[in-house]
Amino acid sequence: MINDKPISRFQNDSTMMKNLKVRNTTQSIWFSIMWIAGFATLVVLLLVVGYVIVQGGKVINWEFLTTPPRGGLSGDGGISTTLGTTVYLVGLTLLIATPLGIGAAIYLIEYAGEQGLTSPVMRVVISITNFAVETLAGIPSIIFGLFGYALFVSTLQFGWSLLSASLAGACLVLPTIIRTTEEALLTVPDDYRRGSLALGATKWQTLHKVVLPAALPGIITGIVLSVGRIISETAVFFVTLGGSHRLPTSIMNGGRTLALHLYYLAMDTNAFDKAMGTGAVLVVLIILINLSINVISTKLTAKVRGG
Amino acid sequence: MNTTKLETKNYNLFYGNFHALRDISMQIPEKKVTALIGPSGCGKSTFLRTFNRMNDLIAGVRTTGEVYIDNKDIFSIDPVALRQNVGMVFQKPNPFPKSIFDNVAYGPRVTGMRDHKKLEEIVESSLRSAALWNEVKDDLAKSGLALSGGQQQRLCIARALAVQPSVILMDEPAASLDPIATLKIEDLIHDLSQNYTIVIVTHNMQQAGRVSDYTAFFYTDDTRTGRLVEFDETNTIFTNPKDQRTEDYITGRFG
Incomplete structure (x- = not known):
């Protein structure tokens, strides 16, 4: 007891x-x-x-999607050219931002750290760069618009054009791409790097044969996030892309993206239903993009993990 | 004695201001298994990494003294070339997130081999030498990460063999494995020593006794600076050590 x-x-x-x-x-x-x-x-x-x-x-039908907007104050017509312009702008912006962003992230994570350990000057440069990237990510997008207007539209005389807009848009999404790529590289275990180097691979071979493939899901997520950012952005493109409702025929032409078109419809016309219709298309696009991020990263991660 | 494969003379290593290894002079014989034993923090893994210059990748590492492979100064050899001759197997199995085939073919591929027939031959013979071929020959396309821990470690050994090194460094290769997988690795080490010079770091006295021909006992005092206390045939170290500290360590009085 x-x-x-x-x-x-x-x-x-x-x-x-x-x-x-x-x-x-x-x-x-x-x-x-x-x-x-x-x-x-x-x-x-x-x-x-x-x-x-x-x-x-209520307004979305095949005709709405495939006819160009008539322009002017009526709000008549569809959204075909703005869809086209959006696609062009996304493509061109990514073409500029992706290599720069991924390159910068690789440098910061894979190379700069090493140099920073041996050189105090490099250490300062690296911390300034990191701070700059963080700050850029938090800056209101209209600032990128103003900068883009001042530099690309006016000083360099690219005018309101796909070129000006995609350069300004690239500045906007660069921090996103750099950050997500950095995070993706940091999640790659050092064991992979050491294993590769110990087999007599050079640092570059290690990077592009082992590290980058392992980081790919994260990098792609960053790029797709940027696509969403460009599609939904208005402020930057309002001052760099102009407002033409026609489909651009060269990178020196202006145009309007879906989001810009939505803005013009809501502010300048009485076609509020058309604005809603454009909004619905935008929302569906963003949902599709987010779904694709999930699918892509799950699939790629499974592939990387050897599922 | 046998031909000397690896040799250090008055070798010192510093991490920044910290003196990690002091005056290590040692001759490691060719095509034998040499075990490095000693308590944690005595510098045996650091010493091991000297031979493929992996310490070069750690910031602030500085060395003095001489290190030779086949009587050639290793610091005069390009580290990339050196590592093709001196393979390494790590404590934690670290196969790449690639297929079994691509894992083993990785080394030959980075050195420029493109001929698929030849790669297939190398993959098969490396996997055979690593005693893994029979278990994986039907799914070479499967990811290396899908294998068990013991199989992963043998895959890593096969991967190292595929580069056709003459030396294999092993840093506690069985530390994360179960007893049966450990035995398989030990058998493998024994077989490989016919063709390769093997240097193995181990915490496991029995393992050192089972697999090695020579044993080096490293020890450190309060300064945490590693020294080589005694180096001899494994038999001698285990039955008739000259130094009291070696005897205390192998009989389990400390460490």
């Missing part, structure tokens, strides 16, 4: 049981609060997206 003491204390101590009840109740209350918060977020999201899609859905 004496030996049973610890067990009997555990089973019979009524304060202990009471305590347990209180602790369980506290837990239930907090879980309920968090459940409500989660549910509320979901409802708000569905309301916004649902409203835009339902309202916009």
Whole structure:
């Protein structure tokens, strides 16, 4: 009986049981609060997206998607040329930003750290660069617009054009691409690098045969995120792309993206239904892009992990 | 005695201001297994990495003294070329996230081999030498990461063999493996020593006794600077050590 003491204390101590009840109740209350918060977020999201899609859905049909906007104050016509311009702009912006961003991230993670260890000057340069990238990521996009206007549109005389807009857009998405690529490179285990170097591979071979393939899912996620950013951006392109409703025929032509078109429709015309329709197309595009990020990164990660 | 494959003379290594290895002079014989034993932090892994210059990758490392492979100063050899001759197997199996085939073919490919027939031959013979061929020959396209821990480590050994090195450095190659996988690795080390010079770091006394022909006992005092206390045939070290500290260590009185 004496030996049973610890067990009997555990089973019979009524304060202990009471305590347990209180602790369980506290837990239930907090879980309920968090459940409500989660549910509320979901409802708000569905309301916004649902409203835009339902309202916009009324004007969306094949004709809306395939006819160009008539322009002017009427708001007549569809959105075909703005879809085209959006695609052009995304392509051109990525063409500029992706190699620069990935290159910068590789340098910062794979090479600069090493040089920073031996040279104090390099250490300062690297920390300034990192700080600059972080700051750029937090700057309001209209600042990139102003900069793009001042430099590309006006000083370099590219005018309101795909070229000016994609250069300004590249400045906007560079921090995203650099950051996501850096994070992707940091998740690649050093064991891979050491394993490769120990086999007599050069640093460059190690990078492009082992490290980059392993980091690819993260890098692609960054690029797709940038696509979403370019599609939904208005401020930068408002001042660099102009507002022509025609499809650009060269990179020196201006145009309007979906988001810009939405802005013009809502502000300059009475065609609010068309604005909603354009908005719905935008929202669906963004949803598709986010879904594709999930699919791509799951698939690629499984491939990398050898699933 | 046998031909000397690797040799250090008055070798010192510093991490910044920290003196990690002091005056190590040692001759490692060719086509034998040499075990480096000693308590944690005595510098045996650091010493091991000297021979393929992996310490070069660590910032702030400085060395003095001489290190030779086949009587050639290793610091006069390009590290990339040196590492093709001196392979390494790490403590934690680290196959690349690639297929089994691509893992083994990695080394030959980085040195410029493109002929697929030849690569296939090398992959097969390396996997055979690493005693893994029979387990994986039907799924060479499978990811190396899908193998068990012991198989992964043998894959890493096959990967190292594919470059046709003459020396293989092993840094506690069985530390993360279960006893059966460990035995397989030990058998493998024994077989490989017919053709390769093997230097193995181990924490496991029995393992050193089982696999090695020669044993080097490293020790460190309060200064944490590693020294070579005794180096001899494994039999001698285990049955008749000259130094009291060696005896204390191998009989399990400390460490």
